[in-house]
Amino acid sequence: MTDVEETLLPGVGVRHDFSTEDGRRLGVIVHRSGRRELLIYKKDDPDACRVVQLGDEDLRVLVELLGGTQIVERVANLQYAVEGLAIDWLSLPARSSTVGKTLGSTELRTRTGVSVVAVLRGETTYPSPEPDFEFAADDVAVVVGTPEGIRSATAYFQEE
Amino acid sequence: MLLGADSEIASALIELGLVIVGLAVLARIAVRTGFSPIPLYLLAGLVFGAVAEPSVSENFIELGAQIGVILLLFMLGLEYTASELTTGLRTGFRSGLLDGALNFTPGVVAGLALGWGWLTAVLLGGVTYISSSGVIAKALTDLQRLGNRETPSVLSLLVIEDLAMAFYLPLIAVLLAGSGAVAAVTSVALAFGVAGIALLVALRFGDVMSRAIFHHSDEVLLLSTLGIVLLVAGAAERLQVSAAVGAFLVGIALSGHVARRAETLVTPLRDFFAATFFVFFGLQIDVAALPEALPVAAALAVVTAVTKVYTGWWAARRVGIATKGRFRAGTALVARGEFSIVIAGLGVAAGLEGELGPLSAAYVLILAIVGPLLTRYSDELLDVARRRLVTA
Numbered sequence: 146m147t148d149v150e151e152t153l154l155p156g157v158g159v160r161h162d163f164s165t166e167d168g169r170r171l172g173v174i175v176h177r178s179g180r181r182e183l184l185i186y187k188k189d190d191p192d193a194c195r196v197v198q199l200g201d202e203d204l205r206v207l208v209e210l211l212g213g214t215q216i217v218e219r220v221a222n223l224q225y226a227v228e229g230l231a232i233d234w235l236s237l238p239a240r241s242s243t244v245g246k247t248l249g250s251t252e253l254r255t256r257t258g259v260s261v262v263a264v265l266r267g268e269t270t271y272p273s274p275e276p277d278f279e280f281a282a283d284d285v286a287v288v289v290g291t292p293e294g295i296r297s298a299t300a301y302f303q304e305e
Numbered sequence: 306m307l308l309g310a311d312s313e314i315a316s317a318l319i320e321l322g323l324v325i326v327g328l329a330v331l332a333r334i335a336v337r338t339g340f341s342p343i344p345l346y347l348l349a350g351l352v353f354g355a356v357a358e359p360s361v362s363e364n365f366i367e368l369g370a371q372i373g374v375i376l377l378l379f380m381l382g383l384e385y386t387a388s389e390l391t392t393g394l395r396t397g398f399r400s401g402l403l404d405g406a407l408n409f410t411p412g413v414v415a416g417l418a419l420g421w422g423w424l425t426a427v428l429l430g431g432v433t434y435i436s437s438s439g440v441i442a443k444a445l446t447d448l449q450r451l452g453n454r455e456t457p458s459v460l461s462l463l464v465i466e467d468l469a470m471a472f473y474l475p476l477i478a479v480l481l482a483g484s485g486a487v488a489a490v491t492s493v494a495l496a497f498g499v500a501g502i503a504l505l506v507a508l509r510f511g512d513v514m515s516r517a518i519f520h521h522s523d524e525v526l527l528l529s530t531l532g533i534v535l536l537v538a539g540a541a542e543r544l545q546v547s548a549a550v551g552a553f554l555v556g557i558a559l560s561g562h563v564a565r566r567a568e569t570l571v572t573p574l575r576d577f578f579a580a581t582f583f584v585f586f587g588l589q590i591d592v593a594a595l596p597e598a599l600p601v602a603a604a605l606a607v608v609t610a611v612t613k614v615y616t617g618w619w620a621a622r623r624v625g626i627a628t629k630g631r632f633r634a635g636t637a638l639v640a641r642g643e644f645s646i647v648i649a650g651l652g653v654a655a656g657l658e659g660e661l662g663p664l665s666a667a668y669v670l671i672l673a674i675v676g677p678l679l680t681r682y683s684d685e686l687l688d689v690a691r692r693r694l695v696t697a
Contacts, residue, residue, distance in 0.1 A: 152457050153388075153389060153392050153457070154451065154456065154457060154460055155384075155385050155386075155389040155390075155392075155393050155460045155461060155463070155464045156384045156385055156389070156438070156442065156460060156463070156464075157442075157451055157460065160451075160452060160457075172452055174451055174452050177565060182451070182452060184452035186454075190627070190629050190630070190684075191454070191627070192453055192454040192455050192626050192627055192629065192630030192633075193450070193453050193454075193629070193630065193633070194449075194452045194453055195449075196449040196451070196452055
C-alpha cells in the first residue's frame with residue numbers, strides 16, 4: 146500500500162501527498178472551499194512543486210482517465226462475455242442441505258448446467274473452487290449459466 | 306437650515322466618492338502589478354493628508370476606519386479553525402518562540418534607542434514582530450507555493466503570531482488605558498482571562514455557538530455576525546480592552562461552517578473598511594515627519610527582514626526542508642502589513658510619541674513591497690549568492 150501523508154495547511158485546507166514507484170512525489174491540496182489542486186513535485190527541488198488547478202469537470206475527467214475507465218471497460222467485457230448467459234450471486238442458507246457438502250458431490254454442473262466460478266466467504270474470495278471445496282453456511286456462490294439453470298441452482302441451494 | 310444640511314450631504318458624498326474612486330484606481334494598479342494594495346492605500350492617505358484633507362466626510366472616514374480595524378481583527382480570528390490553532394501551537398511552538406525573540410526585540414530596542422517610553426517601544430516591537438498574513442497568503446497563492454513542503458512551516462508560524470496577538474492586544478490596550486498599577490494588573494488579568502476563556506469556548510463549544518448563529522439566508526447570517534462583532538467590540542472598548550480585541554475574540558470563537566460562510570460574506574465589507582482604515586492612518590501622519598523617519602525605518606526594515614528570513618529558515622530546517630525551500634520560507638515571512646498598522650494605530654490614537662506613526666508607516670511601506678518581491682525571487686537570489694560565494 147502506498148503511504149499517503151496528510152498535512153494540515155492552516156487557513157488553506159489539507160494537503161495529501163505520496164511517493165510514486167520511481168520516487169517522484171505527487172500531491173493534492175483540498176482547499177476549504179472544496180477546490181482541488183494537483184501538485185507535481187520537482188525533481189531538482191523536491192520541496193517545490195508545479196501546481197495544476199482542477200475544476201469540477203477536470204476532476205471527473207482526470208479520475209476517469211486514471212482509473213474509472215478501466216473499471217468501466219472490465220464491466221463491459223464481462224457483459225460481452227456472458228451474453229446469452231446469466232451471472233448471479235447465490236447465498237447459501239445455514240439450514241440448506243448443501244452446507245457441509247463438497248462442490249463435486251453436489252453434481253451442480255450435471256444437474257443444472259451451472260458452473261460455480263467463485264465462492265465468497267466473509268471477506269475472503271475463493272476463485273475457481275476445486276471439486277473438493279466444501280460449502281459452509283452463509284457462503285455466497287458466484288454462478289454462471291443459462292437463466293433456467295440458475296433458477297434450478299437457486300432452488301437446489303434452498304433445499305433443506 | 307434644511308438646505309444647508311442637504312448641500313453638506315452632497316459635498317460629503319462627492320468627497321467620499323472621490324476618495325473611493327481613487328482607491329479603486331489604486332486597487333486596480335495593485336491587481337495589475339501583483340502587489341498588495343496596502344502600501345498604495347497608505348500612500349493615498351499620506352497624499353490626501355498633504356494635499357487636500359477630506360473635511361466634510363472626515364467623521365465617516367474616522368468611523369469607517371474604526372470598523373475597518375474591527376473587521377480586520379475579526380477576520381484574523383476567523384482565519385483558523387480551532388483544530389488548526391491547536392495543531393499549529395503544537396508543531397510551531399519552538400519556531401514561534403524564536404520568531405517572537407528575533408522579531409519583537411529589534412522593534413523594542415529601536416524604540417528605546419530613539420528615546421521613546423517603554424510602552425511605545427513595546428508597540429514598535431509588535432509592529433516589527435507580526436508578519437502580514439494577508440500579504441503572505443496572497444504571495445503564496447500567486448506564486449503557487451501552497452503545495453510546497455516548506456509552506457506548512459510558514460503557515461504554522463502565522464498561526465502562532467495570530468495566537469500571540471490574542472494576548473498581546475489586550476495587554477497593549479490595558480497599558481494604553483494607563484490606569485494605576487493595581488488597576489492595570491487587574492485589567493491585564495481580566496483581559497488575559499477573557500482571551501483564555503474565548504479560546505477555550507472556541508475549542509470546546511465553537512460548534513454550539515456557531516449552530517446558534519447559523520442561518521440559511523446569507524442576509525440573516527451577515528447581519529447577525531456583524532451585529533455581534535460590533536456589539537462585542539463596543540463592549541470591549543467600554544471595558545477598556547480595545548474594540549479590536551473584542552472583535553478578534555469573536556472571530557476565534559466562531560468556527561466550522563458558519564466561520565467559513567461568515568468569511569465569504571464579511572470579506573467585501575472588510576476590504577472596503579480596511580481600505581478606509583489605511584487611508585485614515587495615512588491622513589493622521591504628518592508628512593513632514595516622514596523624511597526624518599525614513600532612514601530609521603529602512604534600517605529597521607533591513608534588520609527585521611534578516612531576522613524573519615532566519616526564523617523561516619530555522620523553522621523549515623527543523624522539518625527537513627532543503628536550502629532553497631528554507632530560503633523561500635524565510636523570505637515569505639518578511640512582509641509586514643495590516644496588523645503592524647493596526648498596532649501602530651492603537652498607539653497613534655492614544656497620542657503616544659508622534660514618531661511612532663511616521664516610522665511605522667514608512668516601515669510597512671518598505672516591507673509590504675520588498676517582502677513579496679524578496680520571496681518571488683528567492684530562488685534566483687540564492688543562486689546569485691551561491692555563485693558569489695563560489696567565485697569569492
